[in-house]
Amino acid sequence: MNYFQKDLASLHDDLVAKKITVTDLVNATYDNIDATDPEVNAFLNLNKEAALKKAAELDEKGIDQDNVLAGIPLAIKDNIVTNGLTTTAASKMLENFVPVYDATVMTRLKAKDTINVGKTNMDEFAMGGSTENSAFKVTKNAWNHDYVPGGSSGGSAAAVASGQVVAALGSDTGGSIRQPASFNGIVGMKPTYGRVSRWGLIAFGSSLDEIGPMTRTVKDNAIVLSAIAGHDDHDLTSSTHEVPDFAAELNENTSVKGMTIGLPKEFLGEGVDPDVKAAILAAADKYRELGATVDEVSLPHNKYGVAAYYIIASSEASSNLQRFDGIRYGHRANDVKNLEDVYVKSRTEGFGDEVKRRIMLGTFSLSAGFYDAYFKKAAQVRTLILKDFQAVLKDHDFIMGPVAPTPAFKIGDEISNPMTMYMNDILTIPVNLAGLPGMSIPAGFSNGLPIGMQLIGRPFDESTLYKAGYVFEQATDFHQQTPTQGGTH
Amino acid sequence: MASRIDQEQVQHVASLAKLDLSSDQLKYFTTQLDEIIGLFETLSEVDTTGVEPTSSVSDQINVMREDVADNWGQRDALLANAPEAENGYIKVPAIIDESEGE
Numbered sequence A: 001m002n003y004f005q006k007d008l009a010s011l012h013d014d015l016v017a018k019k020i021t022v023t024d025l026v027n028a029t030y031d032n033i034d035a036t037d038p039e040v041n042a043f044l045n046l047n048k049e050a051a052l053k054k055a056a057e058l059d060e061k062g063i064d065q066d067n068v069l070a071g072i073p074l075a076i077k078d079n080i081v082t083n084g085l086t087t088t089a090a091s092k093m094l095e096n097f098v099p100v101y102d103a104t105v106m107t108r109l110k111a112k113d114t115i116n117v118g119k120t121n122m123d124e125f126a127m128g129g130s131t132e133n134s135a136f137k138v139t140k141n142a143w144n145h146d147y148v149p150g151g152s153s154g155g156s157a158a159a160v161a162s163g164q165v166v167a168a169l170g171s172d173t174g175g176s177i178r179q180p181a182s183f184n185g186i187v188g189m190k191p192t193y194g195r196v197s198r199w200g201l202i203a204f205g206s207s208l209d210e211i212g213p214m215t216r217t218v219k220d221n222a223i224v225l226s227a228i229a230g231h232d233d234h235d236l237t238s239s240t241h242e243v244p245d246f247a248a249e250l251n252e253n254t255s256v257k258g259m260t261i262g263l264p265k266e267f268l269g270e271g272v273d274p275d276v277k278a279a280i281l282a283a284a285d286k287y288r289e290l291g292a293t294v295d296e297v298s299l300p301h302n303k304y305g306v307a308a309y310y311i312i313a314s315s316e317a318s319s320n321l322q323r324f325d326g327i328r329y330g331h332r333a334n335d336v337k338n339l340e341d342v343y344v345k346s347r348t349e350g351f352g353d354e355v356k357r358r359i360m361l362g363t364f365s366l367s368a369g370f371y372d373a374y375f376k377k378a379a380q381v382r383t384l385i386l387k388d389f390q391a392v393l394k395d396h397d398f399i400m401g402p403v404a405p406t407p408a409f410k411i412g413d414e415i416s417n418p419m420t421m422y423m424n425d426i427l428t429i430p431v432n433l434a435g436l437p438g439m440s441i442p443a444g445f446s447n448g449l450p451i452g453m454q455l456i457g458r459p460f461d462e463s464t465l466y467k468a469g470y471v472f473e474q475a476t477d478f479h480q481q482t483p484t485q486g487g488t489h
Numbered sequence B: 001m002a003s004r005i006d007q008e009q010v011q012h013v014a015s016l017a018k019l020d021l022s023s024d025q026l027k028y029f030t031t032q033l034d035e036i037i038g039l040f041e042t043l044s045e046v047d048t049t050g051v052e053p054t055s056s057v058s059d060q061i062n063v064m065r066e067d068v069a070d071n072w073g074q075r076d077a078l079l080a081n082a083p084e085a086e087n088g089y090i091k092v093p094a095i096i097d098e099s100e101g102e
Helices: A008-014 A022-040 A049-060 A105-110 A153-163 A178-185 A218-228 A274-289 A302-323 A337-351 A353-366 A374-392 A417-425 A429-434 A463-477 B007-016 B022-046 B075-080
Strands: A044-045 A075-076 A115-120 A167-172 A187-190 A210-215 A260-264 A295-296 A396-401 A438-446 A447-456
Touching: A008 A218, A022 A044, A022 A049, A022 A075, A044 A153, A049 A115, A049 B007, A075 A153, A075 A463, A105 A218, A115 A153, A115 A210, A115 A274, A153 A167, A153 A178, A153 A210, A153 A260, A167 A178, A167 A187, A178 A187, A178 A438, A178 A447, A187 A218, A187 A463, A210 A218, A218 A463, A260 A374, A260 A417, A274 A295, A274 A396, A274 A438, A274 A447, A274 A463, A302 A353, A302 A374, A302 A417, A302 A429, A302 B022, A353 A374, A353 B007, A353 B022, A374 A396, A374 A429, A396 A463, A417 B022, A438 A463, A447 A463
Parallel strands: A075 A115, A075 A167, A260 A295, A260 A396
Antiparallel strands: A044 A115, A167 A210, A187 A210, A187 A438, A396 A447, A438 A447
């Protein structure tokens, strides 16, 4: 099976026409993974036995021709809990953790008869932008194995981009779907905050976290989002907004004619790689050619996003990660003499450096005497960032810009400098702070590495982003280019 | 250079967070945290007089539900995740400090 020549619709047609069985498809997927993953390292844990069992059941039952997801193998980021299947969040803390329930997104995918192929690598607890913070392995960029896949959803991105699967789920707290999608030349959607239930997503920054699809095409992405979105009684921040059939609006009549697009000058400023800037300006011209208006706009507080985010996200993380105490589940240190030892030694052994750094930053920001200067100040700046977006989106259908200031960097280059790593998120973080939908789509290449374009929309208007992304995709061929299977060095 | 956070403060924060740092780590984290807190301080340039803080961007406000207990019948699976369990209970080391009097 060559997934580079397939999408959800064509796989579905083949299944319905019985050109292939679900069992064939699942076996072919594991053959791809066996051939490429020893080098790519996208997966932490495969679900082969259960996947083949489910495939046999579906072959027995037959494929529902109205359900395009039936029998489709998907990869799942390892911070999404899967009933009976080890879920580690790429942390030693959860190395042996077996969830006793499914995340709501998994329940919804199961209802669509998709097949969970396995759990993908990530930065530990989704903290990082290169997947190098995994406690277990280093995932490679699908296009060049000397480069990082981005993060934190680097395993899901590499799995899709290297042709191991056609779609995967990731999560995005400050750019963790969009940045790896950008680095690997695929489509990644961070939906509006509340669009998708967070129940069963191992919590990092609860006011920022969002689950979303990572795919090779815009339409496939839209199909998966419609399947996982919607209100859930288990997550009371999940929205009751109606979920459209996003993919149904993507066809030969889809157009950006008459749309107004904002291009923030801050998104093309200092620190943005010249190739990235050129790709985005070329994309702006393409949208003009397609009948849209592109205006320069300003998001004056954008530059404070990184500082505000690392205070807010770290504060929420320090609170969320208090639950890992070595008592009920997770790692417990040996050689402990008292309860305090259980807590301190288990946490010290179980967490990696980046997680400790964020826990300490958060604990500091919330501590007596510093709360007003840091946490409260950051929450006020968050309001200003949100208002900047609201002002632009009042008279623009969406905002466009780069996803990340640069293409992928080399493995090992930035991991020892957290500040450099944090600044990679400067263009994605504000979108999480404002709770808006943001999507990465392929928009160019620089020295053989993909460049992603980010489209940012109004709350609950993923539809416009999908339409604009689809039109751009139809008018360009970036998404049709594929890495050499097996990658290059 | 005036530091924004010193080793003593980092040690204090680590103890609040129930983390133990070796002396090498203490040095390493102090340098890094100091640099990151320097970034945090750029927020002081922003005039936030009268600006309400944002803590949630959810469109769901004060959602109420019935307070009903739900038994999922998964005691054994839950206990299987505990580092130590005995007779249906999670087992923990003695809370009384055995190191006292050593």
